[in-house]
Amino acid sequence: MLRVFFIFYSSTLLKYCTMSASRYYTEEGLQKLKDEIDHLIRVERPSISAQIAEARDKGDLSENAEYDAAKEAQGMLELKISKLQEIVSSARIIDESKMDSSKVLILSTVKIKNLKNGAAMSYTLVPEKEADLKQRKISVDSPIAKGLLGKKVGDKVEIEVPAGTIPFEVIEVSR
Secondary structure, X not given: OEEEEEEEEOOEEEEEEEEOOOEEEOHHXXXXXXXXXXXXXXXXXXXXXXXXXXXXXXXXXXXOHHHHHHHHHHHHHHHHHHHHHHHHHHEEEXXXXXXXXXXXXXXXXXXXXXXXXXXXXXXXXXXXXXXXXXXXXXXXXXXXXXXXXXXXXXXXXXXXXXXXXXXXXXXXXXX
């Protein structure tokens, strides 16, 4: 079920969408979210409060652009904190011990070979929010990951990517 909230703030319509369903995270990914919330509450919130106080001291609030900007920044910060807290409250940790290590699943590290050009590459399939191509972590929702899910060593699969269809072979699956 998709919930949509509309917030009117300083003549700006902000559309805030969240999914009420649970999202899965690794312990590391969930901790990063908690650390971000902590930083926003302990560092950013006091900073914006100080900006508001400073702008308030400058006089007439009805024509004070600094005050309006600081209040808008405060509203955006509170919205972000609220969104992250909602995500953390519905987050679920992935228990790797209960997962089949012979198949490609979320958190699997899979080595694949491009059968067109012979290039081999290795990726770890992670939740969407933890994807980082530089660290060879791809989203489980990406076309390549979707094509690999459930496959075993030796399986061949053709995966539709933006550049066309590419044939791959699963060389190795590990955790």
